[in-house]
Amino acid sequence: MNMVEAINFVSLSSHQIEEVLFWRNHPIIQKYMRNDKEILLSEHLRFIENLSKDPSKRYFYVHENHLGVGTFNLTHIENDSAEMGIYVNPFMHGKGYGKKILDYIVNYATVELNLKTLYLEVYRDNPVAIHLYEKNKFYKYDATEDMFKMKRDLK
Numbered sequence: 375m376n377m378v379e380a381i382n383f384v385s386l387s388s389h390q391i392e393e394v395l396f397w398r399n400h401p402i403i404q405k406y407m408r409n410d411k412e413i414l415l416s417e418h419l420r421f422i423e424n425l426s427k428d429p430s431k432r433y434f435y436v437h438e439n440h441l442g443v444g445t446f447n448l449t450h451i452e453n454d455s456a457e458m459g460i461y462v463n464p465f466m467h468g469k470g471y472g473k474k475i476l477d478y479i480v481n482y483a484t485v486e487l488n489l490k491t492l493y494l495e496v497y498r499d500n501p502v503a504i505h506l507y508e509k510n511k512f513y514k515y516d517a518t519e520d521m522f523k524m525k526r527d528l529k
């Protein structure tokens with residue numbers, strides 16, 4: 375079975391950095407992000423540079439056999455919990471990569487970070503993501519006007 379692997383944003387090649395920015399600015403990704411404005415290369419580079427100084431956040435590029443398939447991030451990393459985010463390469467939606475990346479995140483959060491809970495926020499009008507999360511043991515515990523707050527207990 376093909377397995378996905380992850381590279382921390384702080385170790386990416388310049389080609390991979392540009393690939394991520396291209397995905398992130400694609401309308402079908404941007405639409406579901408909290409910051410839905412176009413991100414400039416200069417901002418993207420500054421963001422990545424600052425990550426190495428901030429232990430509460432980790433961002434990863436995910437590939438399968440060297441083909442970039444998406445990204446995930448863990449933010450608000452504390453002793454027992456973190457918040458997660460995910461997006462799949464906009465040209466590879468609906469091929470199972472969302473599920474593969476989510477499995478990778480759960481394993482990483484459990485084994486590497488020893489977390490007990492993963493949190494996320496998802497727009498109410500994002501049924502594909504909500505379906506993916508609910509099918510993988512996340513449940514809604516709160517809501518705002520436009521978002522659901524979900525979590526998964528890891529242990």
Ligand SMILES: CC(C)(COP(=O)(O)OP(=O)(O)OC[C@H]1O[C@@H](n2cnc3c(N)ncnc32)[C@H](O)[C@@H]1OP(=O)(O)O)[C@@H](O)C(=O)NCCC(=O)NCCS
Pocket residue numbers: 402403406460461462463466467468469470471472473474494495496497500502503505506509
């Ligand atoms: C949400 C997202 C991560 C899902 O990744 P994906 O690779 O497209 O999804 P998968 O192929 O792993 O499929 C996951 C489930 O969603 C279903 N699904 C995928 N695309 C679908 C679509 N267009 N319509 C309906 N269901 C769909 C799959 O059938 C699967 O469900 P199943 O296991 O019951 O068959 C991806 O679509 C994405 O990056 N969206 C934009 C960014 C985003 O919304 N991120 C989440 C923010 S909280």
